Amino acid sequence: MSNELELVLVIALGEVLPAIVFLYAAYWSFEIRRALVGRIYRRQAAWLGILAINLAAVVFITYSTNIEVEYLISLYYAVLFLVVFAYIDSVIPVARRSDPLLRGILHWGTLRYFLWFDAFLLGVLNVGIPGVIPPSFASGSSLVANLSWFVVASILFGFSGVAVYIGARRSRDMVLRSSLKWLGAILLITLATFVVDTTESLLIPTMTNFQFFYTYDALPSGVLYILMAYSFYRSARALSSLGRIQDES
Amino acid sequence: MASSGIPSLDKVLTGDGYPDRSTVLVVGPPGIGKEALGYWFTQSGLEQGDFCLYATRFSVREVLQDEKGFGIDSSLKVPLWFASEGGQIKYDVNDLAGFSFKIKEVLKQNEGRRMRVVIDVLSSLLMLNPPETIYKLLTQLFADIKKYDAVVLATMEEGMHKPEVIAAMQQLFDGVIEMRLYEEGLRVVPLLRVRKMRGTPPQPGYFNFSLTRSGMELSGYVK
Numbered sequence: 463m464s465n466e467l468e469l470v471l472v473i474a475l476g477e478v479l480p481a482i483v484f485l486y487a488a489y490w491s492f493e494i495r496r497a498l499v500g501r502i503y504r505r506q507a508a509w510l511g512i513l514a515i516n517l518a519a520v521v522f523i524t525y526s527t528n529i530e531v532e533y534l535i536s537l538y539y540a541v542l543f544l545v546v547f548a549y550i551d552s553v554i555p556v557a558r559r560s561d562p563l564l565r566g567i568l569h570w571g572t573l574r575y576f577l578w579f580d581a582f583l584l585g586v587l588n589v590g591i592p593g594v595i596p597p598s599f600a601s602g603s604s605l606v607a608n609l610s611w612f613v614v615a616s617i618l619f620g621f622s623g624v625a626v627y628i629g630a631r632r633s634r635d636m637v638l639r640s641s642l643k644w645l646g647a648i649l650l651i652t653l654a655t656f657v658v659d660t661t662e663s664l665l666i667p668t669m670t671n672f673q674f675f676y677t678y679d680a681l682p683s684g685v686l687y688i689l690m691a692y693s694f695y696r697s698a699r700a701l702s703s704l705g706r707i708q709d710e711s
Numbered sequence: 712m713a714s715s716g717i718p719s720l721d722k723v724l725t726g727d728g729y730p731d732r733s734t735v736l737v738v739g740p741p742g743i744g745k746e747a748l749g750y751w752f753t754q755s756g757l758e759q760g761d762f763c764l765y766a767t768r769f770s771v772r773e774v775l776q777d778e779k780g781f782g783i784d785s786s787l788k789v790p791l792w793f794a795s796e797g798g799q800i801k802y803d804v805n806d807l808a809g810f811s812f813k814i815k816e817v818l819k820q821n822e823g824r825r826m827r828v829v830i831d832v833l834s835s836l837l838m839l840n841p842p843e844t845i846y847k848l849l850t851q852l853f854a855d856i857k858k859y860d861a862v863v864l865a866t867m868e869e870g871m872h873k874p875e876v877i878a879a880m881q882q883l884f885d886g887v888i889e890m891r892l893y894e895e896g897l898r899v900v901p902l903l904r905v906r907k908m909r910g911t912p913p914q915p916g917y918f919n920f921s922l923t924r925s926g927m928e929l930s931g932y933v934k
Contacts, residue, residue, distance in 0.1 A: 490899075500742025501777075701742070702741075702743070705891050705892070
């Protein structure tokens with residue numbers, strides 16, 4: 463009975479709820495994109511929508527798979543990380559242009575090459591060592607592999623998250639500012655999921671991914687996915703202040 | 712009357728467009744398409760042989776690129792640009808006195824002609840200066856502009872200024888057009904309403920609008 467309850471809770475909180483919130487965020491992203499004409503905001507909304515759909519898929523794939531399809535998931539993650547970084551790399555110059563003082567953001571112009579290398583390295587680690595991603599997919603992966611992956615991923619998402627946040631703070635475009643602040647939160651929450659997953663994979667090295675995802679051990683990651691999905695929703699909604707007709711008529 | 716360049720909007724305004732010698736403010740959130748009203752207003756003026764002045768904080772290249780997205784071909788007739796880059800007059804956000812002086816000079820040089828002025832710098836002026844200063848500047852500028860046969864269309868970002876600042880600015884203008892996105896259940900609906908327009912009774916209704924390459928389409932909103 464308790465195992466059944468555990469399974470229901472973990473699936474509900476770790477899989478169903480985050481996926482619903484991600485899809486809801488994607489819906490609003492596309493709906494707001496449809497109503498706007500400003501290129502910057504439309505592009506931002508489109509990116510958020512596309513990424514939210516992908517992350518809804520990731521939640522399902524992560525929780526629903528078994529080791530046989532791990533290689534394909536690794537490839538999917540590798541491409542997704544590159545796409546996410548391409549998006550961030552396009553957002554930082556926009557944030558910089560909306561700063562009246564046009565200040566550089568953490569030497570992005572120079573460090574972005576290193577970060578692109580880091581993103582490719584992360585992709586190679588994913589595809590080359592399928593058991594590694596995410597680190598909680600601990601089946602068959604070594605401590606060194608897990609930690610290497612963690613360091614590479616943390617540099618990419620930690621640095622990008624801080625850069626986006628600084629860009630948001632300096633921006634005088636209040637809409638972009640608000641949306642980017644939530645994007646920074648998304649990146650930092652992603653980093654937190656890596657920390658949680660890596661820690662758990664180190665604490666329970668013998669557990670397979672399938673076992674891991676259907677125990678209470680997966681709940682912290684599930685909660686972080688929900689927070690991430692909510693941040694997507696807020697980032698999309700921040701792209702335009704929506705009035706309510708009944709308030710004003 | 713000065714046509715807005717959008718037949719369906721002209722009908723909603725006064726039947727023929729913006730009132731003569733009026734100042735009109737378009738308020739809305741970033742990205743909703745306020746500038747498009749300025750583009751079509753200018754385009755329509757140029758086609759009718761009016762003198763047009765376009766003040767922007769962007770470069771001329773950026774504005775022309777944006778205009779293209781709305782299907783406007785500016786290659787034949789262009790306004791006098793008051794822009795940060797590429798214009799006949801250089802716009803400097805820190806030179807408030809110069810801003811007002813240069814506009815008045817241009818109007819004086821074209822006295823006797825019908826004129827149209829688009830001011831797409833109001834929000835940036837308000838972001839970098841105390842609202843009282845801008846209020847005073849616009850009051851004096853509009854008093855001078857009204858000596859000429861000119862219609863002014865200005866845009867202002869919603870969400871970047873305090874409500875009392877927006878209210879004060881709206882009070883300065885003869886007409887106020889509001890463009891907003893409204894949440895209706897799970898839908899986002901872009902609506903326009905004319906909050907006030909000199910010479911016409913207040914209009915309580917909202918209008919659905921959509922911006923396309925062929926212009927703006929307006930239709931009465933029914934909830």
